[in-house]
Amino acid sequence: MEKRRLTAFFSTVDIYLYTSLRLICIVCLALLLALLIGNVFVRYVPFTAFYWFDEVVEWLFAWMIFFGAAALWSRNDHFKLEWISKKLSGTTAGHLLACIVELLSLFFLLIFFYQALRLTMLARDWTPVFNIPRRCLYVCMPLSGAIMVCYSIRNVIRELMLWRKEVVQTKTPLPTRNTDL
Known part of the structure; x- marks a missing residue:
């Protein structure tokens, strides 16, 4: 019963997290479109200047890209080459390949998370127009990296469980000796 509750809890967190990530991306894209x-319009009807335009676009693009990558990662919808994995699907080699790919991805994401966190912590400068710490811009990188690390761990565990399940299902019982003859 406890396993079901835990699974239900993580499923609920997953749904809310994915919805939040998508909402952030949608808002960023809508704001980028409105700003553009x-x-x-202001170029042809010059009544004011968007002197802050570049700074806001930089923020919106960064947040949209990194949180969008995390949203795609959570659903395994990111770009990937599937030719080999489709050929090996359902085989032991296919599960082994999937585990290796997931572990390599996890390794890369751990390095990304560490370096992004380090960059965020070391950032001391401020934005020129709004005078906001650059850390606020950079925080999207370690946050999205942490989200992707969690989903990669989930993917590795899921792939290992699928592999184990397949091994258990494909085991054939040993032939018994017929002693009644």
């Missing part, structure tokens, strides 16, 4: 349209 506004900037084009």
Whole structure:
């Protein structure tokens, strides 16, 4: 019963996290579109200047890209080459390949998370227009990295469980000796 509760809890967290990541991306994209349209309009009807345009676009792009990557990672919807994995699907070699790929991804994401966290902590400068710490811009990198690390751990565990399940199902019982003859 406890396993079901834990699974239900993680499923609920997953749904809310994915929805939040998508919402962040949608809001960032909508704001980028509005700013772009506004900037084009102001060029032809010059009544004000968007002197802060570059700074806001930089923030919105960074947040949209990194949180979008985390959202895609959570659903395994990111770009990947599947030719070999589809050929080996359902085999021991296929599960082994999937585990190796997931472990390599996890290794890369751990390095990314560490370096992004380090960059965020070491950032001391401030944005020129809004005078906001650059850490606020950079925080999207370690956050999205941590999210992707968690999902990679989930993927490794899931793949190992699928592999184990397949091994258990494919084991054939040893032939018994017929002593009744």
